[in-house]
Structures are given as C-alpha cells and as structure tokens.
Amino acid sequence: MEVSRNWRLQSQRYRMEGLRCEQCGTVIFPARAHCPQCAGESFASLALRGLGEVYSFTQVHDAPAGFEHDAPFFLALVRLDEGPLVTAQLTDVERETVHIGMPVEMVTRKLREDGERGMLVYGYKFRPLLRQRRPDEAVALPARVRVPATEAVAA
C-alpha cells in the first residue's frame, strides 16, 4: 500500500474517525460523501469509541499476498455501538472462544507488510473486551432492520 494512500486514511485507520449526518443523525464509518440514509452531504466528524460486538466472523486459511505470515487469521464484521458495521481482523482470540455476539474493543495493530523492505501498514483490529463497560458505555446495539422487498424496489 502506497505511503500517500495510507496517509490519507490515517485519521480513520488510527482513530476510527467517523461522521454524523447533520440532516438525519446517521453515524457513518468509514467516511463517505453522501449519507446512505438521506443522501445528505453535510457531516460533523465523530470519534467512534471502538466498542462493539462480533456480527459475523471467519477464520481465513488461504491468505492473500501481504497476509501470508498471519494465516490463519480471524476476519470479522463488527457492529459498532454507534451503529456502523466494520470489516476488521480480530486479534488475541482463540477459535474456541470467538463467537457471534462477542463484545470487542478496538486496538491499533500492524495490518500488513509489503515484502521485506516494504512499508508496514497499521490500523484497527478488534480484541475481546477484557474490562467491564462503564455504565455510559452500555449502549444498546441496534437490531438489524430488514427493509421489505417492495420498498427496496421503489427506492
């Protein structure tokens, strides 16, 4: 991954900086130009707390280039407390304990290395939440909403 490309994403990769739509309040991560809910284009930046739970996971055995040394590794969809679903690796977990619904927290780790002399790319991964959440952290996770097929077509 190119230095400039990684640099452009650093606030999102290192601090999980997201957006809140000023029109409808939807929290968005990673940043994008249009709100997927209301198509709004004005946002306030929002530092996500990096807390959530495993929505789905897989253990990847056939690793792509740049990740061979990590195989097998865990990849997950993590439902953040603020709402967004994020694709990220799980770390410090065992196959016997990882499960859907497992509370996790964000940590910054090495994502990949591009060869012996290539650059190291750091970013977020998630590990099992070790401590108890403070009361103000105990945000209810939103249930998955199924949009009826008819609405999907009309849209």
Add this chain to the structure above:
Amino acid sequence: MRCTRAIAASWRCNNTALTMRDVFILGSGQTAVGEHWDLSLRQLARTAVSAALNAALPARPQALFVANMLAGQLSGQRQLGALLADYCGLRGIEAIRVEAAGASGGAALRQAYIAVASGVVDTALVLGVEKLTDKVGSSVAAALGSAADADWEAAHGATQPALAALIMQRYMHEQHLSLQQFAGFSVNAHSNGRTNPNAMFRNNLKAESFASAAMVAEPVNMFDTAPEADGAAALVLGAAHMLAPAAARIRVAASALCTDAFALADRADVLQLRAAQQSVQQAQAQASCGAADIDLFELHDGFTILAALALEAAGYAQPGSGWQLAHAGKIGLQGEIPISTFGGLKARGNPGGATGVYQAVEVEQQLRGAAGANQVQRARRGMLQGLGGNGATAVTHIFECLN
C-alpha cells in the same frame, strides 16, 4: 402478441421511452474450462470466437465486447479489445473490454445487447476470456480480492471467499444451520458437470464428504467454493434480419444490471442480495414473465451461500430459506427450478470474467435443445445471473426460444 415485443422491450430512461429492437443469438462457442498451461489468453479467446463465428455464418460482428477481470494484473495485458479483435481476425472493428469483477461476462453481454437493440450495430460479438492459472497462490487470491473494497476490506485481509464466509456464518447463525446443509448445491453442480465435456470437474461429489474438505475461510471450504480456472466463451448477437432462415430463434428477452453498496459492511442487510433482487425484477418486467415462467436459472454459485441467496433474491424462496432448495428435487435437471445445469461455477469452473458468457452459452444450448445429457426438458425460457464482488454488481438476462 409477438409484434408488440419491441414495444414491450422498451424502458423508461429520463422519462423518455426508448424503443429497442429485438436481439437474437446467432451463434456461440466455448473452450473447455480448466488449467490450460498450453494455451495463452489470446489462443483461448480465438478458439471460442472461431466456434461462435462459424455458428453465426454468414453474419459477421461489427463490434466486440470483451469480458475480462484480471489480464491487467495477472498477464500484464490491457487493451484486450484491440488485441483480441486483431488476433481473432476482426482487425478494424469497434472493440472494448468490460469489467465488473465476477459480473464482467453478463455486463459485456449487456453492452452487446444494448449496441444491437439500439440499432447502432446489427451484430455484436461478446467474448469472455480469463487466464488465471499462469500465477498461483497468494498473488491470485490478492488479484481476485481486488474486486473487494481495497481500502476497507482488502486492506484488512479480506478475500472474496472470506467475505462470502462472513455472509454464510451469519446466515448459519440466524437459521441455525450446519455447513452440511449446503452440500446439496455442490452435489447438484458436480452431478451436472459430470456430463458436460467442457466442465473442469467431471466427478460426482458425495454429500458425506462435503463438510470434511479443507477450509478456505471458515465455513467456506474447498467443496463449497468454485475453482479458479482458464476459459473462453463467445456469443454472437444480432438483429432479427441477421438470423439465418432455418436458425433457432433465441431472443434476449431481458437485460438488467443493478448495483448495491460496494462494501459488504455497508449493505442495508448483509444477508440480502439487493442488486440481484432488483435486476431480476427488472428483467422479469422486461420479459413480461414471473419466477414460475423460468425453466432454468444459471446463477452465480461461486459459493453455496450465494446460490441460496440468489434463489431468495429471485423469488424462489423466502429470505432465510434458500438453503432448503439444496436437493435434486428442487434444483436438479428435473427439479422445480434447475440451476447450474452444466455444473455451474462450482463444477464447470469459474473463469472469472468469462463465467457470465459461459452461462449465456449454456442457456442458449438449453433453449436450442442441444444440451445433450444436461438437457432440461421443454426449456423455453432461461435466466442467467452474474455477481461481482459478492453482489455489489448483479446482472440478469432472460433468453427465450421463439421456435
């Protein structure tokens, strides 16, 4: 009724109804799918094109649309339109490459359809070609993974099998399923691939051995995923007046391409193929038919979970119950909705950008009654669907036989 078809095939665009011409299939060709160490990209392409052009004689194509995913990355070769027009004896004609990951074949078919239907050309050649086996291992996995979001999926190690696995794991969790309950999709694909001379895998797969295969990305294993392969397939499309008098009249009755949120995590529902659903609905509206009027469905079974979700999206099962169709009585050649009739991606093999063109050639063979041991009886209408990046792109076509 048939005289009104041109009007029925019109659709609204910027509030202007466009009237499109009927488009027919004039001829087709394909190479065997597999590891062709002895054949290059251009040689594979030429083999399929020659067969298609011979079948379409005396018509000659005025434009070439090449479907390909990875020649730029794996073969160091771009500008496939000009390269392959030249190599296939068509130097001079309009020619471009079309790319939409696993949906490339269907997307190129749609471009050719639009070119003929609009009246810009009278004949167009669709060529799907992919050369994946010159390279092996992690570089191929990474190249195939470039169909995913480079910044937010692939940068975290996500591959296409890994993303499919994330869908499947959640689906299994919500429906309380084991991997074994998806075996029927792969068993059916292998059963049909057995009698397809062009299939990569021509062996039966025992349901008992399905769940014991080596893991690719849990729960996706080797028997769940389609093999990467080389291959080329070609199809000549033409307006009605280009059809030879005695030729079978196979019409492209519908063509629709839709997109969804690009990254899996951004989908409104990870377990719904929204683009697939929309493209099927648009296609069925164009063809004035419903799910029950389709005699076979070549779907994108790159992973069994995609077969289940594609059946749900197309209206053959309720959300969460597509897996229940995974047995011969439902999806076999004599089943309610035959799928993967020549082996599908799983057994025929998955030559990337060429896959959608293989699907088209196979549906054409079914409708001509030329499918041999793989024939679906009384097949009049066939649907085919390609998916790019686990459903970010979905392209659906319906062919019908007018003879």
